[in-house]
Amino acid sequence: MTDRSLIDSRPAGPRFAPWLAKTNPFTSRNIAAASIPGLINLSGGMPDPSLLPAKALSAIAAQAILDYPDDCLGYGPTPGLADLRETVAQRFRARGVPAKAENVLITASGTQALDLLGKIFTTSGDTIACEIPSYAGAFDAWRPRNPTYRHLGLREGRDLAARMAGAAFTYMIPNFSNPTGYLVTLEERQKLLAAARVSGTPLVEDDPYGALFYDGEPLPTLLELASKGQENLDDCPIIHLGSLSKQLAPGMRVGWIIAAPETIRMLSTAKQASDMCSNGLAQRMAVKAMQTGLIEECHPRIIALYRARRNALCAAMARHIGDYVRWEVPAGGMFVWGTLLDTTVDVERLVDLGMQAGVLIGPGEPFDPLGIVPPSIRLSFTYCDEAKLDQGMARLAQTFKAMGVQPGARTYPATSPSLTS
């Protein structure tokens, strides 16, 4: 029997896994931000609330539960409801991708897709190849697996197959990368696909922003390029991720992975180990939203609003912070990436002082696990209206001045493509 006199000699608390010591301060800062009245939040990739089709989704939700109570309220299949897998596959077939339901796994958000990929492809110490900087949330998702990172060097013209070789997988956001907003060119896409085929490395194409082209026609995805001349996806080197978060409503937490059947089976085993199955009602709502054209109905308003805000933010940056930051105008997506002209600026301090001055911006550091990117900031233009975007940049300019940052040589608009809308 246990000696009960020992009970009061309290032992130390729980030991937490080492990866938890390496997380970034995003969450705590965002929680603090929520309680600051009047704060202009340019930090997250949040949709404008006015774009959420609440009335339509309310009616869809009510009817879905009555029509499909077991699908909505009971346990569902781990890889997703059969109707939703097939509906997603149809939408890809309409774009020339030979996808069947067996090529589709439904996820509870893009973040879950990243977590599942880490689970099936990596063990501690494995290498992931990607552009640096890249999405901080992906690095968050993979941190519990303790990977190392290798910079791909796409824009520097590196030998991509050599950079991919031996990696557990390669990660890319070809359409308006988070954080840089960069649109990978068609030629670069072809090089990426060829390199994936040569190296035998799975190439993850994360495409949350593929519907958010503001200038010109969408480019073909890596998955579409890989599908040319193929009858199925059995040998496809591309693993394609998408979601409803930017097209309909992020709170639904509905995303998908398109991949070879064997990869989908492994992902399903990982999903069984992660949450057993996704919320059924959200999946039924997704089927209805796809089949009734609600997504296409919402699209023009999203594009018009975000294009105007992209333009407004870039104009406000030129007005207020062009002496401190250079940037490229993104042709789509949600973010403008700014590189500081003065590379000695302490960006964490800039963010903290900006928050005190009433504007929350994102620091570049969480997007750079290798520490190779010059001091940078990420600005989101989707959540705030044009007046707030202007005021936010004015507050940021005040913060630069208060920190005593010396103005650099203005580069705007020399390095930026012209605004085309």
Next chain:
Amino acid sequence: MTDRSLIDSRPAGPRFAPWLAKTNPFTSRNIAAASIPGLINLSGGMPDPSLLPAKALSAIAAQAILDYPDDCLGYGPTPGLADLRETVAQRFRARGVPAKAENVLITASGTQALDLLGKIFTTSGDTIACEIPSYAGAFDAWRPRNPTYRHLGLREGRDLAARMAGAAFTYMIPNFSNPTGYLVTLEERQKLLAAARVSGTPLVEDDPYGALFYDGEPLPTLLELASKGQENLDDCPIIHLGSLSKQLAPGMRVGWIIAAPETIRMLSTAKQASDMCSNGLAQRMAVKAMQTGLIEECHPRIIALYRARRNALCAAMARHIGDYVRWEVPAGGMFVWGTLLDTTVDVERLVDLGMQAGVLIGPGEPFDPLGIVPPSIRLSFTYCDEAKLDQGMARLAQTFKAMGVQPGARTYPATSPSLTS
């Protein structure tokens, strides 16, 4: 540049992480089962569809989106909506637990809670202490973290603090363990709590079946015992898991973890890395279901139906398979655990032949990572009506006979508590 002539010398496909080789055949078997007409499924822990309150939840869903569009459709806080965290905390305070919102993390199901616990407490090779057999889904959730297991030996009277010492955490299902249906006694609960305090090991109390007492009054949970004389949960060694899956609707995927604030913060970081945030509509529906008493309204029907089915299954077992299996009648939960009298039976073959004969049962092996449990089966009584339960046991008896299994000495009802309802 990459040598494009190499493209057609296809390299091997993706390398998958080693843990994927160790999964059990549950999923593939259940998928195969779904396409067999007339199969009597006693394998999963599924609710009876007639108990899902579809009309009430349809109305709640429609109104929730109209009343709280941002909560339901936008990104939400990672640890859960503030209203739901507070509502859950209130329900625990009503049972004497000094819980505040900061002690509550909302999860997308009990499975996600297990995944998050694995992420924050274990690194490869760490030890988890638990009763063997224990929940196969927990072993699934932890497999990507590659832990080792130590049998606690509660019912054998082992020194619990010694067995817990050095483990990353201890895992228990005190109310109607999955798979055994065992109800941990009050004295055993007190010993477990004392041992957790002595050893300094977090003790995870998984309580999905706490509302499913069919005989007698509920026993206090470990969390309630640990709360005695405490003003807060800061030093609480218990991490308590619950969900709506057995009380309302599993398809909602709403669960919770109650723990010390530091543990909740770590779990929130792990959740950010897993799915960023849970489905917002389901959380709003959960608040409403708790505040309007819908859960309490559903409860008597659930208890009456499942108690009758528990009785029917045990009576059918006595009628048909009492020569082959011994069991204890569980006082609650969803499962009856049967130990084969002939320990030479190949249980995997029994399951496969049973499936061919039209009844799907669960094999014991996935519940036993140490290989120490005698050949066993798990039978769920919640999904099928009484006629099917009887027919299922008749088919299982035929399967035993077809396999040539020799009848053993009947033990029913000698080892079983009397049926009390």
